[in-house]
Amino acid sequence: MRFDVVTLFPELFGPFLESGVTRRAYESRQVDVRLWNPRDYAEGNYRRVDDRPFGGGPGMVMMAQPLARCVQAVRADRADAAPVVLFTPTGRRIDHALVAAEAAGQGAVLLCGRYEGIDQRFIDTFVDVQLSLGDFVLSGGELAAMALLDAVARLQPGVLNDAGSHQEDSFNPVLDGLLDCPHYTRPEEWAGHKVPEALMSGHHVQIDRWRRERRLEATARLRPELIESARAAGRLTSLDEAFLARL
Numbered sequence: 719m720r721f722d723v724v725t726l727f728p729e730l731f732g733p734f735l736e737s738g739v740t741r742r743a744y745e746s747r748q749v750d751v752r753l754w755n756p757r758d759y760a761e762g763n764y765r766r767v768d769d770r771p772f773g774g775g776p777g778m779v780m781m782a783q784p785l786a787r788c789v790q791a792v793r794a795d796r797a798d799a800a801p802v803v804l805f806t807p808t809g810r811r812i813d814h815a816l817v818a819a820e821a822a823g824q825g826a827v828l829l830c831g832r833y834e835g836i837d838q839r840f841i842d843t844f845v846d847v848q849l850s851l852g853d854f855v856l857s858g859g860e861l862a863a864m865a866l867l868d869a870v871a872r873l874q875p876g877v878l879n880d881a882g883s884h885q886e887d888s889f890n891p892v893l894d895g896l897l898d899c900p901h902y903t904r905p906e907e908w909a910g911h912k913v914p915e916a917l918m919s920g921h922h923v924q925i926d927r928w929r930r931e932r933r934l935e936a937t938a939r940l941r942p943e944l945i946e947s948a949r950a951a952g953r954l955t956s957l958d959e960a961f962l963a964r965l
Contacts (some may be wrong), residue, residue: 719799719825719870720750722792723863724785726767726832728753730860734867739878743948744869745770750825751867753858756780768833777834785829785840804836805859809848812866814889816849820866821873828866830859894953895944898933931961932941938965 723731731753735744743749757765760781767785768778789802803826810816820826829836829845841848851862870878889895902913916928937944945962948954954962 719821719823720796721825721828721867721870722752722796722800723828723830724754724756724788724792725830725858725860725863726755726757727830727860728755731864734864739812740868743877745876746876748874748877749867754782754788754792756788757908759791760784771834779834780832780836780840782837782840782843784838786844789827789829789844798824800824800826801905802829802844803847803849804829804831804841804845805850805862806831806835807849807850807853807855810849811850811852811868812862814891814895817866817869818873821870821944828859828863830863832858889944893933894948894951896912896933896937896948897941897944899929899936910915927957930958931949934958934961935965938962945952 725731731751735741735751744751757767760767761784766781768780771777771779803960805828826847849862849866851865856862889897902917906913906918914928916924919925934945937948945954
């Protein structure tokens with residue numbers, strides 16, 4: 719799959735693409751990331767890409783024409799109909815289902831906005847999907863683009879050391895959409911705290927039940943709406959319901 723990132727700051731992506739376990743996906747081109755700077759498609763000596771907003775107000779607005787030329791160049795290079803994704807606080811919140819769909823797709827053109835925003839005429843003409851990391855505002859879309867790329871890359875075959883690692887992630891349908899459980903490693907006792915006995919028992923059924931209950935407990939406490947979703951989908955067993963009742 720291929721992701722073309724349109725950004726005024728392509729240098730931000732260098733360390734990201736070369737670090738951590740997900741770099742395998744980028745190096746192998748399982749996730750082929752290409753960077754495009756709209757300033758290269760602007761006119762004049764200063765390669766201007768922004769201007770004051772009509773109607774007044776603070777900040778600057780990214781101009782439609784340089785972005786349009788840039789996206790048209792990307793589309794010509796890709797020679798496909800990949801969607802143009804804009805990262806914006808008004809977009810759909812990124813979740814596991816969306817990431818899983820992207821991980822199985824052809825990729826996309828990721829547009830990283832800056833300044834006060836982007837000329838709405840460009841959005842109306844070129845943007846297919848608007849996405850958000852959450853209910854807060856960033857200085858630009860680059861961090862959101864990196865978050866999506868990282869989430870997609872780790873789902874690719876062979877990227878993680880253990881092929882089953884991502885199946886135990888929070889929100890994964892394999893875990894019925896629940897949050898993940900706590901994890902422990904050596905030493906067995908640290909700062910007066912011991913590893914839970916169930917994990918030291920060697921009894922796999924007991925270990926699996928302990929982990930399931932910790933997932934239920936964390937989800938009920940932190941994201942109760944996920945419990946309701948799992949219940950509505952028929953994903954909770956009678957043992958699960960009994961444990962939740964005891965909570």
